[in-house]
Amino acid sequence: MKTLFIRLFLVGLITIGIAIAVIYRDVLDMEALQHWIEQSGPLAPLLFMLIYILATIFFLPGSVLTLAGGALFGPVVGVFYNLTAATIGAILSFLAARYLASDWVEKKSAGRLKQLINGVENEGWRFVAFVRLVPIFPFNLLNYTLGLTKIKLLDYSLATYICMLPGAIAYTYLGYIGREAATGGESLIQKSLLGLALLAVAAFLPRFISQMRNNAKKNRIDIDVLKQAMDNGDDFLLLDVRTDEDYVGEQGHISTSVQIPVEQLEQRIAELKDRLAGDYEKRIVTICRTDRKSTKAAEILTNNGFNNVKVVKMGMTDWNKKGYPNVQSVN
Incomplete structure (x- = not known):
């Protein structure tokens, strides 16, 4: 009262x-x-x-x-x-x-x-x-x-x-x-x-x-767009930029993703270029817990010559919220 x-x-x-x-x-x-x-x-x-x-x-x-x-x-x-x-x-x-x-x-x-x-x-x-x-x-x-x-x-x-x-x-x-x-x-x-x-x-x-x-x-995509692209078999690299602990932690990860922590990304650019066979136009989609680290990763990639980089809005948080499959978590 x-x-x-x-x-x-x-x-x-x-x-x-x-x-x-x-x-x-x-x-x-x-x-x-x-x-x-x-x-x-x-x-x-x-x-x-x-x-x-x-x-x-x-x-x-x-x-x-x-x-x-x-x-x-x-x-x-x-x-x-x-x-x-x-x-x-x-x-x-x-x-x-x-x-x-x-x-x-x-x-x-x-x-x-x-x-x-x-x-x-x-x-x-x-x-x-x-x-x-x-x-x-x-x-x-x-x-x-x-x-x-x-x-x-x-x-x-x-x-x-x-x-x-x-x-x-x-x-x-x-x-x-x-x-x-x-x-x-x-x-x-x-x-x-x-x-x-x-x-x-x-x-x-x-x-x-x-x-x-x-x-x-323009460089950000919703989690639904990512899921649809995966279901359609689109050719892109899904780059998870979280730490090793987060990648296998509570939120888990998408099974098709490649993991390079954003803190190591600058030093491992050559490794990424080899994986893409020098194709700077191939689409790279960055993902993290939300979109903070993935946005930073996108800036690093763009500065290193990659021309088609997208960021997943709200990352694994939205992925898990939607209940989408292909997520491997450590219980």
Whole structure:
């Protein structure tokens, strides 16, 4: 009963806060807010960060506050205050959603929604990094949405802080330039050009990351695709890159696979070339427990001239989950 009361109280508090923020968003006076913070003396940084954190939780526009942080604290310290406050707010939103609704969502989700959540969880920090660099969804809403998944808090926090850095630098510096322009600061032209350059980098980076991600997806295959290729008798080399212990351990291995640990792969490239008779175009499919080591192995193979390398998504974990045959395990 006590837990239910706490949850209802938090839901009500967040709902009321968001409603007030939405209703009064247009009357928010940033100049008055900046003046108030400036008059706070040594407490100004803490006051600003507290406001930024509450704004993140209650869906106020973070970009405006980021510009204000640059104007108030400069291009270096301002980045730290902006980024730290935004991340703390994102973490609190994430934890609130996890505490209030993640169990309920897990029980109720099915079908396409369940597949979507599983896909996000399998990507983990990589998904968080991608959406922070490529703002597909609104920042505030995304914080709550990710809290409904099983992504680890540490992964979420680090990916959020690191991958929001390019945008934070660009917008903080623009806020600083605005302050300089208003006060007649020196070298305004040079600072403005640098600000435009930073903004261009922040704008171009999402496209670059998106392109890299799309290229990576092209080189990844589902476990069902692997099974179908095996059933069809397709000609390819299945390379298991786990350690000797893992290869014969609890997860077992696929009987047709060749095992070379990723830690030894660079030193055993010649052995692999001999096995393939120098055919650099022959398809190689790498597999491990999930897809972490196999992705690294694919990079090593590509760098050594192999042109047709695929990575099995979620590897032996999904293979065993599907209950496919040809897996030899040590009991």
